[in-house]
Amino acid sequence: MAIHDCTGLRVRAGELRRLESTWSAVAGRADPPFLLRPSSLIGRIVGRTPDVNEEHRNLIRLALARYLGQVDPREAVWRDLARRHSLLPILPDWTGFVGLREDGAVFWVSEDDGSLSPDIDEHAAHLAKIRGSELFPELAFLAPTVSPDWVQCWSCGGSGRVIIEGKAGGNIRCLCGGIGSLPPDLAARLRRMRP
Numbered sequence: 360m361a362i363h364d365c366t367g368l369r370v371r372a373g374e375l376r377r378l379e380s381t382w383s384a385v386a387g388r389a390d391p392p393f394l395l396r397p398s399s400l401i402g403r404i405v406g407r408t409p410d411v412n413e414e415h416r417n418l419i420r421l422a423l424a425r426y427l428g429q430v431d432p433r434e435a436v437w438r439d440l441a442r443r444h445s446l447l448p449i450l451p452d453w454t455g456f457v458g459l460r461e462d463g464a465v466f467w468v469s470e471d472d473g474s475l476s477p478d479i480d481e482h483a484a485h486l487a488k489i490r491g492s493e494l495f496p497e498l499a500f501l502a503p504t505v506s507p508d509w510v511q512c513w514s515c516g517g518s519g520r521v522i523i524e525g526k527a528g529g530n531i532r533c534l535c536g537g538i539g540s541l542p543p544d545l546a547a548r549l550r551r552m553r554p
């Protein structure tokens with residue numbers, strides 16, 4: 360029985376749990392995974408550059424320095440990539456991360472080969488702004504501003520919580536990023552991708 364419609368794909372509860380445990384056991388990271396669509400399924404965008412002013416640039420620089428100063432061995436590979444590319448990981452994902460440059464541009468950094476790409480899935484770019492503002496509270500300016508035209512998330516019914524068999528989905532994040540609603544353009548695109 361498909362009980363959760365996440366990212367437009369029917370996902371079974373067992374699969375969600377497996378994803379969650381795989382993330383914890385194999386990736387060894389505490390950060391909650393988002394269930395993202397494969398990038399090829401949604402319009403690709405060139406790394407979006409949010410409006411950043413000099414104060415924001417300074418905050419991004421400081422956040423990166425703080426991140427690079429961490430010692431958690433589970434993050435060592437990403438720290439090396441972050442240092443090499445001068446990008447702050449603001450959205451951890453299965454095979455890499457979305458990295459924020461000090462001028463606000465975002466890039467996909469592959470953990471597999473360390474490569475850098477400006478092509479970022481629009482959905483991932485949206486979630487990155489949400490997650491980045493959570494991981495680095497000083498970067499609160501990244502968080503998208505919810506406006507009245509945002510569409511209620513159909514996956515969580517606006518609660519922002521993933522519910523699996525009547526219980527909150529723990530370490531799994533909803534496709535809305537936990538906000539409970541989505542910008543209308545993004546919502547329309549995600550809706551069109553539904554099977």
Ligand SMILES: [Zn+2]
Nearest residue numbers: 512515533535
């Ligand atoms: Zn939601």
